[in-house]
Amino acid sequence: MISLEGLTKRYGEKVAVNNLTFEVRPGIVTGFLGPNGAGKSTTMRMILGLDHPTSGDVRIEGRHYAELRDPLKSIGALLDATANHGGRSAYHHLLCLAQSNGLPERRVHEVLDIVGLTAVAKKKAKGFSMGMGQRLGIAAALLGDPRILMFDEPVNGLDPEGIHWIRTLMQRLASEGRTVFVSSHLMSEMALTAEHLIVIGQGRLLSDLSMADFIRQNSRSYVRVRTPERERFLDVLRSAGLTAMETGDVLELDGVAAEQIGELAARHGLVLHELSPQQASLEEAFMRLTAESVEYHAHSGPAADEQAPWGAGWKKG
Amino acid sequence: MTTTQQIPDQAPRTPSYVSPIPIGRTHLGHALASEWTKIRSVRSTLWTLGVFLALVVLIGCMMAGLVGADTYLNTPYTMPAFFGLLLGQMCLVSLGVLVVSSEYGTGMIRTTFTASPQRHRVLAAKILVFFAVAFVTAAVAIAAVGLYAQLTVGARTNVNWVPTVFKGALYVSLLGVLALAVGSMMRHSAGAITTMLGVLLVPAIMPAFLLFNDGLVDIAQFMSDYNAISALSLIFEGDRSTGTGGPQIALLATLTVLACAGAFAVQANRDV
Numbered sequence: 001m002i003s004l005e006g007l008t009k010r011y012g013e014k015v016a017v018n019n020l021t022f023e024v025r026p027g028i029v030t031g032f033l034g035p036n037g038a039g040k041s042t043t044m045r046m047i048l049g050l051d052h053p054t055s056g057d058v059r060i061e062g063r064h065y066a067e068l069r070d071p072l073k074s075i076g077a078l079l080d081a082t083a084n085h086g087g088r089s090a091y092h093h094l095l096c097l098a099q100s101n102g103l104p105e106r107r108v109h110e111v112l113d114i115v116g117l118t119a120v121a122k123k124k125a126k127g128f129s130m131g132m133g134q135r136l137g138i139a140a141a142l143l144g145d146p147r148i149l150m151f152d153e154p155v156n157g158l159d160p161e162g163i164h165w166i167r168t169l170m171q172r173l174a175s176e177g178r179t180v181f182v183s184s185h186l187m188s189e190m191a192l193t194a195e196h197l198i199v200i201g202q203g204r205l206l207s208d209l210s211m212a213d214f215i216r217q218n219s220r221s222y223v224r225v226r227t228p229e230r231e232r233f234l235d236v237l238r239s240a241g242l243t244a245m246e247t248g249d250v251l252e253l254d255g256v257a258a259e260q261i262g263e264l265a266a267r268h269g270l271v272l273h274e275l276s277p278q279q280a281s282l283e284e285a286f287m288r289l290t291a292e293s294v295e296y297h298a299h300s301g302p303a304a305d306e307q308a309p310w311g312a313g314w315k316k317g
Numbered sequence: 318m319t320t321t322q323q324i325p326d327q328a329p330r331t332p333s334y335v336s337p338i339p340i341g342r343t344h345l346g347h348a349l350a351s352e353w354t355k356i357r358s359v360r361s362t363l364w365t366l367g368v369f370l371a372l373v374v375l376i377g378c379m380m381a382g383l384v385g386a387d388t389y390l391n392t393p394y395t396m397p398a399f400f401g402l403l404l405g406q407m408c409l410v411s412l413g414v415l416v417v418s419s420e421y422g423t424g425m426i427r428t429t430f431t432a433s434p435q436r437h438r439v440l441a442a443k444i445l446v447f448f449a450v451a452f453v454t455a456a457v458a459i460a461a462v463g464l465y466a467q468l469t470v471g472a473r474t475n476v477n478w479v480p481t482v483f484k485g486a487l488y489v490s491l492l493g494v495l496a497l498a499v500g501s502m503m504r505h506s507a508g509a510i511t512t513m514l515g516v517l518l519v520p521a522i523m524p525a526f527l528l529f530n531d532g533l534v535d536i537a538q539f540m541s542d543y544n545a546i547s548a549l550s551l552i553f554e555g556d557r558s559t560g561t562g563g564p565q566i567a568l569l570a571t572l573t574v575l576a577c578a579g580a581f582a583v584q585a586n587r588d589v
Contacts, residue, residue, distance in 0.1 A: 001333075026333050049434050050427055051588040066434040069342045077431055083424035085359060092358035097432045100351035100439075102341050140428060145336035177334040 001026055001179055002047055002148060006056035009042050009203075016042045018203035019056065024181045026147070029174045031194030031211075032183040035290050039203035040183040041079070044152050048077055060148065072101040072144030078151045081133035086126030090117055090136050093125060097140055111139040130157030138166070148179040155189060167193050187286035201290040218285035223258045225251040226274035227265075236268050252278075348433060348442035356446055361415050366454050369408035373401035373455075377462030386470050392554065393478035394470070395463035398485065399553040403546060405458070406489045406517065409451050413496030414509040416447050421504040426589050436584050440501060444494055444577065451493045455486035484552045484562055491569045492517070492545065498576035502583050520544035543568055 002024040009017040017039040024030045034040050045051040047058050049065030068074050084093050094108045112118045115135040134157050155163045174180040197214045199207040227233045244251040258277040265272050380397035420426040433439050459482045500509040521544040527537035548565035
């Protein structure tokens with residue numbers, strides 16, 4: 001169990017993490033989602049006592065991180081796959097961590113085996129690919145067989161096989177009754193692994209819901225229509241009290257069933273070329289939710305429909 | 318990607334995971350074991366200590382033959398080690414800085430502090446392990462030069478050279494610990510090594526400039542008496558009229574303790 005209480009981190013004028021309050025419960029995978037620069041890593045560093053909060057509090061099983069008697073057995077974390085000395089072998093990297101917590105040396109071999117790095121245990125970490133570095137970081141997190149696991153963007157740099165492996169691993173760890181807290185900027189990744197979802201944007205809590213509730217509340221369903229008799233169709237809609245969103249030659253109608261539109265068109269003898277119920281993806285739902293808080297917008301290309309114009313977030317700041 | 322997420326039921330689960338690994342309180346012993354593994358598992362330790370040994374022993378043995386046999390009547394047999402130590406001290410200073418700054422440079426420090434949130438314990442273990450390694454290495458090198466000189470030169474001496482082994486090793490090891498503390502405060506290898514070069518050389522060079530100003534003569538005299546080169550030469554000269562380096566060692570020890578106190582204070586509340 002990780003509990004955050006009004007956690008805030010300021011760097012001068014800039015608020016990186018703004019009054020976050022939530023709990024991460026055991027037994028499930030909790031996703032921590034936000035666009036780049038939303039404050040996910042800063043929050044995780046504060047949970048681990050690496051950064052000190054400007055105000056607010058964060059506790060691990062009721063204690064501050066620095067008060068933990070057996071840190072690696074309480075919580076294991078993968079923050080940054082390159083957070084090791086490149087000149088040290090994978091074995092020695094894990095050994096020095098194990099020794100610092102009084103863990104037996106055989107545990108080093110066990111975790112090397114779990115992440116599949118036994119063959120390169122004596123090799124220097126600087127020769128590792130990003131995926132191997134990620135596995136070494138995960139091995140370090142698993143070293144103390146901890147009750148809480150925290151992974152910052154664990155699928156970065158992993159190949160498809162590795163991504164499948166880490167998903168299965170996180171779900172297995174959670175099913176054993178551990179607390180699993182995993183950050184990502186990819187909604188699609190979270191949808192596959194997380195059972196509970198915490199979304200932040202510009203350091204603020206945007207949503208704290210079970211994945212089921214998040215989907216229910218955020219996925220927008222609409223009806224997509226194409227017709228050669230566009231003007232007449234719009235008139236008919238207007239007289240029926242419906243409004244359509246026009247995107248190119250396609251019309252999108254919110255909050256109405258496809259059947260209703262079909263019957264309406266038939267009554268007025270309108271020709272339709274397309275009538276299809278649509279469900280916006282979770283990715284779109286996430287983008288809509290965080291649109292106002294995205295810090296770095298790309299300049300090129302037309303912005304997505306739901307996205308606020310470039311720089312809109314600044315005015316809010 | 319659409320909404321086909323499977324939601325497991327909310328049935329009661331195991332409240333929390335219990336590991337089969339026994340739980341024990343971590344203590345300084347664990348931190349010492351960890352730091353010993355760290356220092357022996359990187360190439361930079363082998364290089365800096367290897368170069369140190371080579372410089373002190375080779376230059377020492379070479380100088381032992383060049384110094385006239387009469388010199389040893391009033392000078393300890395370890396005196397030739399002084400020449401190698403002048404260069405070799407830079408190796409210990411570099412290693413001292415690297416022991417801690419390499420962790421900040423690579424990001425390893427975050428992993429270290431996650432595993433051991435008692436930051437003061439980590440720094441204490443680093444200091445103790447580094448000091449032990451540096452002291453033993455320096456003592457071995459100086460003793461080797463002393464033995465070589467005694468066996469090859471074969472002249473008679475009135476000076477007991479054993480204390481110079483301890484004093485010389487202590488002095489250069491303290492320099493290394495000072496470098497470690499500076500490295501911990503500055504976090505950057507290059508900056509910390511440059512700072513330490515300044516600490517070693519500026520007091521040896523400045524007196525030449527300060528002597529032109531009457532008001533600064535006292536400072537100039539102090540610098541020329543207490544700089545690292547003078548200190549080492551006093552330790553190995555064995556000329557009792559000018560002292561045997563006791564006050565110089567005391568000054569360095571005080572500086573080192575102050576720098577360590579600063580390092581402990583700075584790292585306690587730092588974001589890493």
